Amino acid sequence: MARAATTSDVFNAIAEPRRREILTLLRTGERPVAQLALELGLPQPGASKHLRVLREVGLVRDRREGKQRVYGLDAGGLRAVHEWTGGFERFWNESFDRLDAYVQELKQERQGSSER
Template identity: 45%
Template sequence: MNMATLSALAEPNRLHIVELLRGGPLSVGEIADRLGLNQPQASKHLRVLSDAGLVEVHAIANRRIYKLRPEPLIELDAWLESFRHVWDEKFDRLDDYLQELQRKEVNRDDKK
């Protein structure tokens, strides 16, 4: 798991940029407008995302178009999957425990 990915996504504006780019490629100006940032701020965040490998940029005429790179997000999902397995087991045990408590409560009520 690349820690640069988590570090880049930890900043709210960068996470919002990634969410915006899920809808498709955007220019720096479009990203800045949608997030209420000035272009230098948006460019700074995009540079961090690019350095982390989360976005790629294509120059078209005088515009820079950014789009998501799926590989780091796939890697992050695979890393998180290992935690899902652990949590699923814990939730299954909790469900079993709660069902046992419910059965005990029903049995207790039946004896009254």
């Protein structure tokens, strides 16, 4: 089956490291595209291209502020990613719980053998 285009799928869009960097930067607040480009070390057209993809999949929103376009995070678009990764969070929590129970067992065995 063919892979979805990056402009229609959140998972493919965030697979690109620069796009994840943009989302990380936008967590702290809105930024003009020129500032994002500077912080990323990209030419403005390159930053704009990544921002367009993120906007099309619903991860960022933009607005005009004078002659600038300002971008902000739209975290609601990450809901599908959050829900998908939630299953793995449960897996890891259960794994750590089992590991903790095993460590406690070993401690009790060690205490029991040292008391003899």
